Amino acid sequence: MMGAADMNFEHSADIVVVGFGCAGLAAAITAWRAGAETLILEKQAQDAHTPSTRMSGGMMMAATDVAGATGYLDRCAGGMVPRDISAAWARRAMTLIDWLHDIAPELDLRNVGGAEHPEFEGAETLGVYQPGGAKTRLDLNGKAGPFLWERLSANFHDKTGVPVLWNASADRLLRDETGRIIGVETCDGRRIEARKGVILTCGGYLHNAQMKQDYLRAWPVFFYGNPGNTGDGVRMAQEVGADLWHMNQMIGRAIGNFPMEDGSDLSVMLFLNPPGYVITDRNGKRFADESAQADLLHGFYYHLLSYDPATGETPRNPCYWFFDEKRRKAGMLTLPSVGAHAVGLYRWSEDNSAEIERGWIAAGATIAEAAAAAGVADPEGAEAEVAAYNAACRNGMPDPMGRPAETMLPLDEGPFYCVRLYPGGSNTTGGPRRNARAEVLDTRDKPIPGLFAAGELGQATGMLYPSDGCNLSEGFCFGQIAAVSALGLQEGAA
Template sequence: MPPTPDCDLLVVGFGAAGAAASLTAARAGASVVVLEKQPADRHTPSTRMSGGLVMGVTDVPAATEYLDRCAGGMVPRDVSARWAERAGGLFDWLAARGLPMTAIGGAEHPELPGAEGIVVGQPGEARYRLDARGGAGTDLYAALTTAVAGTGVQLRWSSPAARLLRDDAGMVTGVRVGDDDGTVVRSRSGVVLACGGYEFDEALKLDHLRAAPVYFYGNPGNTGDGVRMAQALGADLWHMNQMVGRAIGSFPMPDGSRLNLIIGIDPPGYVITDGAGRRFADESQQARLLHGFYYELLGIDPATGGHPRVPCYWFFDDRRRAAGPLTFPHLGAGAVGLYTWSPDNRAEIERGWVHQGATVADAARAAGVADPEAAAATVAAYNAGCATGSDPLGRPAETLVPLDTPPYYCVPLYPGGSNTTGGPRRDARAQVLDVFGDVIPGLYAAGELGQASGLLYPADGSNLSEALCFGQIAAECALAG
């Protein structure tokens, strides 16, 4: 006789996707168990570390076209259509759970067809993008956890999922927890994997991403658990080479670990060079926190087999240093208490993370630029362009502010971002598919783990939108069978 199930639905991971799945199932009257690998007092989900922005949809057909174009062929159109349909009601879904959204933007690629169907919202009284008064991801996470707390969902902390379980018919029926004690949790309707990507699994990153090293400022607990568990059951993988990218800071800590942070190079002036001290792209993309600048970092020099823009080097002067912290204290590591950046950047200069020099060449030399004099010449040429209002790389005139207030500073930046997007392939019902395209019965996925985005990041808040939408879809489809 088969063992008695512990619940109707089992969810692995408690972030936006896990919360959406468990809330949806509980509202349908199902019993739910959520397994979260991190302890409650050290839980750092990417949702909580995020800016709290959420992409919504105002026109489903237009948004479907837009999402399909952004996917670049990496995601079937019916999956994008399912996302667009669910995102059309997402702001109402959030408001019903105590989190009204303020519209603050639109599509990241307004030139693409269907972009007019996209809207971006932020929690609370935000007046502009990433406004700290909007509460960022901390408010979103708090609202979701409060909603879950009143449903009877069993949230089990410090419970890392290790293996998926199947019955004789091939149906996924539960999870083995941990590697040693043999604890098993079983489910009647299957398992939703909502346990994040592989941002902190070095082997998976080296094998699949397009450059190395690549660093992430999302949840340190995202170590590819879901990828491996799904693979063990024959799951196919998709767009493992994709991620949500930009240039970020990665700094050595005394214990040998690294602290990864989102970097804000605004306000002007700023110059970013390659390892030889030469500019290579319009830096205002990075200043606006757009995701396309990441692609500029991926070039390979076949003569050396290296990436000449990994790291790249950000130069600025004392005017920018005094303007405020180089990161966003209410996002990423700052949001969850992993590090508090100093308001004037002095502590980070003393730590050696921000390299200082009396001249641009001195700062470049301190940071490790291969040709410091070339870097100085590059900044001098940029300053000359500021005087004429022109830039050979097409920087908008309003961003052309010279670096002319010593001392000067240089910070190495790396390709990185909030999260990877690859993982087990899934269909429009959030069902995980095997290498032959067949459904693995009882196995679903949502959120960063194989999220339904491909070549281009559609809009601010796409990560959270996808997680919240497919978390709901996964739970509904699992319970429907």
């Protein structure tokens, strides 16, 4: 530890924000509005910037009642997040849509849905908003995350003039002789002073293989969020004594993961709809109501965590999605405005033919042939399972998995196709433990002076994903809270 006078800082600001996504933008604009000199460090290059906000569906969770929203968020957290943190989120979520429109009125955020668990008390107090004048959930019309980020970041730069240091990958936090965080050192040795606080908004560890294997409950597991989120914030916070929380949690669903020519891999959110789909385990057996996955909900992920102690295997990782020629012709298997496709990392073909040619989508004249090509251990078992499903569709029989009748469409037009699905999603949620003021806590539950965090780095979620737009809502809300706390203001003062 050294005194600030001995540090030889290259830059100095009141507030230093590490990471320029939704939480970083919220923290920076809140600090700037309060009159604080603010600086953002971003590890990626400006022309290759892929924040998870930009790769998202652009949806936003907001609240209409603090008490109801607090209760609902607390129920979804499953005891993993203190109630006062849920309450702090709910209070900021009350004003979130107005706050966003104040930055960028052209967003035209519209209410397109509600909470993911409507059976929970307080669910009716949450709404989901989407930009670009959307009329229904998943009406992405090219105005999802890319549109949201482009308009927010453009307005942010135009209105604030807050500088961003691009290609500035934070490596470690700097402390003075009292243990207070007074700055950041980058990987190339630059030191940046933070006179009032450092706010970590640099994402989770979704692209850090070792951390994923150490902490998450599924392996292998893949993510389609920002490739730059490699656990830097977790490591830096640990080095200064931060406690960690819910490191085994993630925002999950079943996703695709495919090999690229350069040896890398591509993770993609896949879209099962329109109906005409069956998902089996590696033995060709169905195991859950697939419509939850088809509706892009998040609970289906938990079905993939099954472990068989008799064999030492995880029979649902991967699992296998079967569909027929009708679905192949209905449109691309992914959403054009979300994930890698949205930021130009890969362009999925409109009719899925390129992906069939690549071998990502296995094909066959029969279900068994497609299953064998995809690697199902019992292809004939998969064919029998699909035949039973088809019979239930035609005869109007109840589905043994409880699937709604309106989603039951037979797979009866060959050729047939199969895609491997893995546990995965948009982001991890574990990271440094924080309190309702977004202060990072040490292992004795005391705030580390000068250190704050927001967004998916130690996100304030637990067992269940509350609703579409939860990630962005949490980032925007706690980014604001972190800036207010770093400046020593009362919550609501900025």
